[in-house]
Amino acid sequence: MCAFFSTLPKSLHWKTQRNACMSIFWSHGFIFGVWATLIPILRDQLQILPGLLGMVLLSLTVGGLIAMRLAGWLIKNFSLTRVLGLSGLFGCFMLMALLLVHNSVQLAIVLFFIGCGMGLLDQLMNAQSLVIERRSGRKIVSSFHGMWSLGTLMGSGVGAFILHFSTVQVEIIFSALLAGGLIYFSSHYLLNPSPLPVEAISPKATELELTLQQSASSAALSLGSSSSESTFHSEGSSVLTTGRMDYCSLVLVALMMALAFAVEGSLLDWAGLYLKEFYHLSNSAAGLGFTSFALVMLIGRLSGDKVRSYFPDFTVLRLALLGVVILGIGLISSSVTFTILCFALTGLAICNAAPILFALAGRIGESHGIHGEVHSIGWAASLAYAGLAGIPPLLGLVGQYFTMAGIFIVVMVFCLLIFIGTFLLPSSYNSR
Template sequence: MTIPENTATAAVRSSYYPASRVAVSGLFLLNGTFMGAWAPKIPEFASRLSLSESQLGLMIVCFGIGSLILMPLAGILIAHVGTSRAVRGATIAFIPTMLLLSLAPSIWTGAIAIFLFGGLTGAMDIAMNANAVEVEKSMRRAIMSSCHAFWSLGAFIGATTGGYLIETIGVLEHAGLLTVLALAGLAAVWTSILHDRPHPAETRQKVRLPMSPLPWLIGIMALFTMIPEGSILDWGALYMRDELGASLALSGFAFGAFSATMAIMRFAGDHVRDRFGAVRTLRVSTVLAIIGMVIAGFAPNAYIAMTGFAICGIGISNMVPIAFSAAGNLPGFAQGVALSVTTVMGYSGSLFAPSSIGFIAEHTSFGWVFSVLPVLLLVVLLLSKHAVHADVHERH
């Protein structure tokens, strides 16, 4: 009996895009949209609370502290109740934070709101990455890169619509609209989130900081990947404008070129990893990131630097997803704990390293910094063999 072509095609699509994959991709999109929408809110938040630049800097530190405190707690929660319960709880708690940021009337309430915003986005981040690992296991194929691509897409949507909506409908109305849409989106995917339980082979005694070096080595891979990524985000435009003579409009393309190639390659990254394996994909990606960063650091003009950042985006795009998949699949660790170690180490690089890089650049130059950062990527290359744990499709 021959299966009709349209029926066979639908079966392939449903197996490649099961409801659980659509659901976790939607959670990444939701989280990214909120993070993108935060960027155009920052000036209004600062003016409403009469914050100086240094006070705003301290507020952003509160965001980072919240993330670093609640991320490990989310990992412990996942180990006890599984990823599906953890991601549902974290998302429900996270969604109202945009309203809290918009309603905060004082510096202290603003600090609490931004602490919760940073902490709960971090907790949701851990939980949705852990759930994506479970979906990878159930599908026996890579999906992590495309999940991160949906996060990038959400951040783009949130950032590009946020300013317009704040101007046209108001600050509180913008936050209310986001909250309602997020709740509707969560309700739509609620029953499709992959249901799992703590793995029976993992005892509660293992819910502690890992003593084995492996999660920490993979954490170093994530950290040394996210420091260059955060540096391009925070300092790429300033480098092109101040040191390469780019116009204000052109300097914005520093991160634009990087993020565009990153988003495109993240949608393609799962196919590449399934075809060539995580180790080879990570190694080629790291070499491309090194080449791109060196080109940007030694660029004689803004256009060459922009090309370097674009190549770097191609390379870095799939490095963090591979590290997260590897950490989430490490055998012998409580579910979520190894992943939380890697995620906390990685995000600490993007949260705190750029300020140190700004200090170093004041005494040297951004060109010098960008040309030295590839040393960190060389360490990732040396540790790349540990990415083999990301190849879940080969497991039985």
């Protein structure tokens, strides 16, 4: 692979890898978008109560977190492109196994293995985006997350379209083949864990990017593994042990990241069910709740770098307070159109929270060198995944023992906590 890239024009090298990584972000989001349209159908087919459904969905998170712990060992023994490509293929293959489930236990088992594939893919693609941004010398992390939002939007839209004109079997098979094939193909254009050839580096790369080529790529690819922890400890650059302020700030940022992703995951898992229960919409129409949310998230993230050039990061994060107000209005509304609009505007309130919090995590670790920066981002990313796939299923208990509206009241609290968290972080991290 290195030999292939060395034959490309220098100015295209990092762009080729960026486009490949964006394709993988898009595919990952596409699967999550399709999944949003499948949740109401599986609930009805299997007759699962909201509380039990939440526990079943939790198996998705468990699978992802277990796979993340194995990432270091897998990459040590196999190439990056093989692990990343096969993890995506495996997750998409298991998506097709949903066609074979007949009860909640079988669903939990299938979701566990989907979580293994998608969780490992999530970790590797986020590590890749960091390394590629360093190589480019530009701010492009928001665009990666924008592609993920585009994927979720298109996934939910395509899923609803197929459900309207065809069957759920067609939706699952088409989505799995499309996303799995794109992930596997794109994985061959990403960074290898071995040191990179100097001639392949962008001419605009600074000395920091040159250092990153030789050290950070391998470090980024072992995030979350026990081997990575020993590496950072041996080099004396562990973020979590060299200073209390670093530790406290990193934990706070990670928790805020978990809450931000929990808001997004809650809209993914429960918006359709809420619209179906309160407004008696069809399966395809109920998907409009998350689709509208994902559309606004996409617009906000694609313009995120521009917004951050005008306003400090903490100011943009404090827009989460709007999520409290907007969701509250949507819950008391009697109009389905207005409720869907409120779901959409919630995306505007938190669309740039994830990219900013990733940047803050890197800022906390950068005083410990590039290893510390990469490690802190990877550590926070693990909690982000737990927030996206772990917290929303637990909210199913709220829906079962109270009301579906209670789920979104909890989401409002999450937005409020993100707002409060910005006042607890040291002002030195609030750069423009």
